[in-house]
Amino acid sequence: MPTVKLRLGYADQVVTKSVDIPEGEPTPWDGSVKTRVVGRPAPRIEGDLKVSGEARYTHDIKLPKLLHAAILRSPHPCAKLTALDLEPALRMPGVEAAIPLASVGARMLYAGQDVAAVAAARPEQARAALEAIVADYAVQPFVIGTRAAMDEGAPRVHQGAVEEKRTGADEPGAEKASGALQGNVRPGRSQKRGDAKKAMRAAKLVFEAEYETQCHTHSALETHGLVFRWDGADAVTVWASTQSIFSVRDEVAALFGLEPAKVRVITKFMGGGFGAKFGANAPGTAIGKAAGELARATGKPVKLMLDRSEEHRCTGYRPDSIQRVRLGADPKSKAITAIHVQAHGSAGVGTGAGVGRNASAVYTKVPDVLVESADVFTHAGPAVAFRAPGHTQGAFAMESAMDELARAMGTDPIALRLAHDTHPLRRWQLELGRDRFDWAARRAESAARRERDARIRRGVGCAVSIWGDFGTTDARVEVSVSRGGRIEVRDGVQDIGSGITTVMAQVAAEVFGQPLDSVRVELGDSLLGPGVGSGGSKTTSSITPAVRNAAEAVKAELANIAAEALEASSPSKLRWGPDGSISLGRQSLSWAELCKRIDGEAVVSVASRPRTYAAHPKSFPGFTTPQAAGVQFAEVEIDSWTGVVRCTQILAIHDCGRVMNPTTTRSQINGGIILGVGYALMEQRIMDPSLGVMLNANFEAYKPCGAKDVPEIAVILTEVASGNNATGAYGIGEPATIPTAAAIANAVGDALGAHVRSLPITPAKVLEALERARRARAQGAD
DSSP, X not given: OOEEEEEEEETTEEEEEEEEXXXXXXXXXXXXXXXXXXXXXXXXXXXXXXXXXXXOOGGGOOOTTOEEEEEEEOSSSSEEEEEEEOHHHHTSTTEEEEEESSOTTOEEOSTTOEEEEEXXXXXXXXXXXXXXXXXXXXXXXXXXSHHHHHSTTSOOSOSSOOOOOOOTTSOTTOOOOOOOOBTTEEEEEEEEESOHHHHHXXXXXXXXXXXXXXXXXXXXXXXXXXXXXXXSSSOEEEEEOOSOHHHHHHHHHHHHTOOGGGEEEEOSOOOOOTTOOOSSSXXXXXXXXXXXHHHHHHTSOEEEEOOHHHHHHHSOEEOOEEEEEEEEEETTTTEEEEXXXXXXXXXXXXXXXXXXXXXXXXXXXXXXXXEEEEEEOOSSOOOOOOSSTTHHHHHHHHHHHHHHHHHHHTOOHHHHHHTTOOOHHHHHHHHHHHHHTTHHHHHHHHHHHHHTTOSEEEEEEEEEEEEEOOOOSOOOEEEEEETTOOEEEEOSOOOOSSOHHHHHHHHHHHHHTOOGGGEEEEOSBGGGOOOOOSOTTOHHHHHHHHHHHHHHHHHHHHHHHHHHHHTOSOGGGOEEOTTSOEEETXXXXXXXXXXXXXXXXXXXXXXXXXXXXXXXXXXXXXXSSBEEEEEEEEEEEEETTTOOEEEEEEEEEEOOBSOSOHHHHHHHHHHHHHHHHXXXXXXXXXXXXXXXXXXXXXXXXXXXXXXXXXXXXEEEEOOEEOOOSSSOBOOOTTTTTTTHHHHHHHHHHHHHSSOOXXXXXXXXXXXXXHHXXXXXXXXHHO
């Protein structure tokens, strides 16, 4: 394995390191490499198709003889299906097939669970046919709230062991739950360092508080759905709204007993997923199975797209959490001596209610840490991974507790973080943000407004994030250069809206020294070769090194062609120009002249990427890959008479390795922040505890962040050369949303002088916190 010397680091903290790279791997783009196309702002090359309406999403697919499907869902949160008659539906106009999705005698565990499906010539005919189906139920006791489900006498959700299901959107490396079911509670993942309980008993000061977060639905603009067409008895084509073309392919193959090679999956454009769209079926509804069975029964293609209500109720959500945080500290030295987090969360009938790594892996100077988490089962649909699963919940609780402890000890929140975080880049980001955000002056203004009990309060807060570079070796990218000089890049990866199409073109253009518009990228089809699922922020770090490796192989073959033409003794004697020309002394070939000498139609290479081979300056816990650092600062304005909170400004300082395209990177960070603002202040799934149904399964009563709610956003990209792969890239999708809600909550705490310990931060909670702060001041005066 060759060893190369690389310039690694960030800003002025750059050092030379020896890195072992696999045989045949090009020398990674390190801190000394100045790229011409990569790293430059570039508009999305598919942008005109989207703004013009030419882009075809799964919802837009129309095929000859296409049928439309709809699913009958249980109206009860817990019931036994006692009768099911589909014959009346088959007599309805336009209906061509009806199939059961549940058996008589089955126990239905949540409102919205699949019962039966129909296919008809028109969508409204399919919906009408559902009304004709006769389904009888024997209603059983149920429990909805997480706290209620934890009670000893609560109705049992599961009658036996529960298998933990994971998707490609879950955090890589997170431990699976293994505890035995105790009522509706099952102990889950734990993280431990030292002896936190013993250290807590010895602590001179113990801060303790309980924090809560809500269930948060994904609310992607394009709902779950697919179009399923049988191309014979043993082959199918599926158009799917998915984050993972190959997980859809593999699940369809498993469902219908097909060879994966006989399943073609197409996702040319996709309208958002945030972790919920992996596999043919959705987390709480078997849409792939239903569409496939109906298509097989009718011999016609079937489209099944969920409506907005179904999207809210049946396709997953971010689990809620109840976290009791205890921090042991020494008030004199301001040192935190122990962290103990006990977390319970509900993923409905599903699993995976963890709380990330902010408590255990950020503040690594704390010697004794214990994080305990448990799933609490309720009669609601299953949750699923949602952009940085567990981390947003954990960051809200841990970062809030850090601020509250700082207030209790009379120290600055940033100083407390700097004293306990060993990641050099995150420390640098905190110090940079403190200066750029004018932290001290704004904190002083906030204190002055509190002191005079001003109606309009302002406050500032900060929070940090941790994520990793989870790039994989799965992708196989094809790069070709034709005799006409045309560069083509092909892979079966899907572009979920984050801009990977443009980035792939930039990498190829960089290698060949050609303009961006000379590169054609084709993706979104399983026939184009293995890609990766877009979850865990791993698409860019998985795909771009493979693009570069394939392009470099083609370039090497072009060098052989040039060597022969220029009569060079070896290709190593040749020199490439920045415009793709190649020369030997005074002899040279332009790019066009070189390509004309290709024997045949094109030079083609297929390549992957090896495992990550370096992780400067700090690795992710348990991995040999880089740890991505991030910090966000928030400012809020609060009307203390009404309790209304408005987030006015966010400063986001994030690292994602070498930035491939600042335009798309900033776009992803903006999106993560906007999602975090909604999580902090507005979004909440509301369940009726007496009926067991979701009351706001729409966009009228469920309030995602709108244009008027978006704060002023400033982004600082702290580019890092980590030596991790050939392009130096890693992802930003998850890290950008982890600290936002926590930073806003801390800003609210600064403005009020008291924390709101549950999300979303509503006017009622603000007024309650204000009253609590006033009572505390009055008691202090006495």
